[in-house]
Structures are given as structure tokens and as C-alpha cells.
Amino acid sequence: MIDSHCHLADKQFSKDLPAVLRRAQEAGVGRCIVIADDLDESEKCLFLAEKYEQLFCTIGVHPHAAKRWKVEDLERLRTLLASSGKVRAIGEIGLDYFYDHSPRDVQRDVFRVQLQLAKELSLPAVVHCRDAMDDLKTIIREVDPSSLVLHCCAEKWEDVLPLVERGYFLSFTGIATYTNAHGIRRTMRLCPLEQLMIETDAPYLAPVPHRGKRNEPANTVEVAKLLADLKKKPLAEIDAITTANTVAFFRLPA
Numbered sequence: 001m002i003d004s005h006c007h008l009a010d011k012q013f014s015k016d017l018p019a020v021l022r023r024a025q026e027a028g029v030g031r032c033i034v035i036a037d038d039l040d041e042s043e044k045c046l047f048l049a050e051k052y053e054q055l056f057c058t059i060g061v062h063p064h065a066a067k068r069w070k071v072e073d074l075e076r077l078r079t080l081l082a083s084s085g086k087v088r089a090i091g092e093i094g095l096d097y098f099y100d101h102s103p104r105d106v107q108r109d110v111f112r113v114q115l116q117l118a119k120e121l122s123l124p125a126v127v128h129c130r131d132a133m134d135d136l137k138t139i140i141r142e143v144d145p146s147s148l149v150l151h152c153c154a155e156k157w158e159d160v161l162p163l164v165e166r167g168y169f170l171s172f173t174g175i176a177t178y179t180n181a182h183g184i185r186r187t188m189r190l191c192p193l194e195q196l197m198i199e200t201d202a203p204y205l206a207p208v209p210h211r212g213k214r215n216e217p218a219n220t221v222e223v224a225k226l227l228a229d230l231k232k233k234p235l236a237e238i239d240a241i242t243t244a245n246t247v248a249f250f251r252l253p254a
């Protein structure tokens with residue numbers, strides 16, 4: 001099993017990362033994709049991916065950090081992307097109109113420029129979206145990247161169907177386990193298994209029964225169990241399919 005999206009460079013893991021990784025291994029979560037939120041954090045993600053064989057990483061600027069984007073950051077992004085074979089994607093990038101930590105026009109510009117770079121370099125894009133689906137889909141349609149995952153999918157099925165029809169992936173977190181998350185579970189049930197990944201988004205969004213605590217990659221198993229339930233398939237089959245999807249999407253060694 002692979003945690004396709006976690007923030008292990010977050011300071012919440014600075015004291016006990018080796019123990020966190022050990023618990024992940026024990027739970028059967030053999031590999032993790034460490035996701036970056038800005039360029040400084042990208043360097044930390046890269047450091048971790050170089051240090052631990054089972055970690056791979058992304059490089060990118062989250063919509064929350066878009067307001068700090070400078071023109072020269074595009075070059076820095078290119079340099080970081082080329083600096084190691086452990087860098088597997090651009091992310092996380094996207095739009096967040098719920099928190100609005102950056103002005104919306106700036107978010108759109110910074111998302112577009114990074115998505116264009118992903119297309120130019122034939123790299124997958126890890127995309128974040130909150131309350132901004134229409135603008136997100138417009139930009140994706142314009143840029144037409146070859147490979148993309150909408151992470152922490154919390155959308156209505158009808159709203160993400162156009163992305164699935166374009167061959168893109170949806171990835172689900174522990175929020176799908178929350179009592180009231182009926183809409184998310186419906187999307188998860190309807191999404192074709194071949195276009196689905198699972199993740200924790202740790203340290204955030206711990207699934208039931210760990211809700212409220214710091215989340216960690218070992219809890220990917222809870223998302224897999226829910227998916228097995230919804231798809232009425234054995235956990236081992238869900239594990240095999242989502243792992244194969246993640247390996248293919250991020251072009252990990254088999």
C-alpha cells in the first residue's frame with residue numbers, strides 16, 4: 001500500500017519521523033509520496049526523499065502560498081524538479097476559495113503557470129481544490145495536462161465526472177470516513193477503481209477511529225478499508241489496485 005499524499009516535512013513530524021515510518025511499514029504502507037506546499041518546504045521534502053528509500057516527493061506551490069510567488073520562482077521550481085530522481089510530480093498546486101489565503105487572481109496565475117510546466121515536462125500534477133471547481137476545470141481544460149490527480153476529493157460525483165472522463169485520477173482521504181460524508185462516499189463508490197488513489201494528507205484529516213489526532217501514513221489502511229467496503233471487494237484486491245495505480249501515476253519503481 002502507498003500513501004499517495006502526506007506532508008512528512010511538516011514540523012509535526014520533526015521529532016519522531018523514524019517511528020512514524022516504522023508504524024507505516026508495520027501497517028503495510030510501504031511507500032509514501034511526500035507533498036510540498038511551497039518552495040522552501042519542497043527542499044525539505046527533497047531532503048527526506050533522498051534520506052529514506054521508501055519516500056518520493058513533489059515540488060510545488062500551494063494556493064495558500066501563491067501570494068508569495070515571485071517571477072524567479074519558476075526557475076527555482078525547474079531546478080528543484082531536475083535535481084533528483086526522487087521528485088515524481090508537481091504539487092500540490094490548485095485553487096482554494098474557502099480559505100482565500102491568497103488573492104484569487106494570483107491563485108489562478110500561479111496554478112496555471114505550474115500546470116503548464118507539468119505539461120511541458122510531462123510530469124503528473126497533484127491538484128488541490130476547495131470551493132473553486134468551476135475555475136479549476138476551466139484552467140485544466142485550457143492547459144490540458146497529460147496526467148493529474150485531484151487530491152482529497154470531497155466533491156459531488158457530477159462535478160468531478162468531467163475530470164474522470166478526461167482520464168484524470170481522484171484521490172481520497174480519511175474525511176470519507178466521517179459520519180456525514182455521504183456525498184464523498186458516493187463519489188468514491190462511483191469513481192472507477194482504475195482511476196482512484198488513496199492518501200492520508202497527514203498530519204491533517206485523521207480518519208475514524210483516529211479523528212482529532214495527528215494523522216500519519218499508517219492510517220492509509222483506514223481509507224483502504226472504507227473503499228473495500230464501498231466497492232464490495234476484498235481489502236487485498238483494493239490494496240493491489242490502488243498501489244498499482246499510484247506506481248503508474250508517479251512512475252515509481254515497481
Ligand SMILES: [Zn+2]
Nearest residue numbers: 092128151152
Ligand atoms: Zn490539499
Ligand SMILES: [Zn+2]
Nearest residue numbers: 005035092201
Ligand atoms: Zn495536502
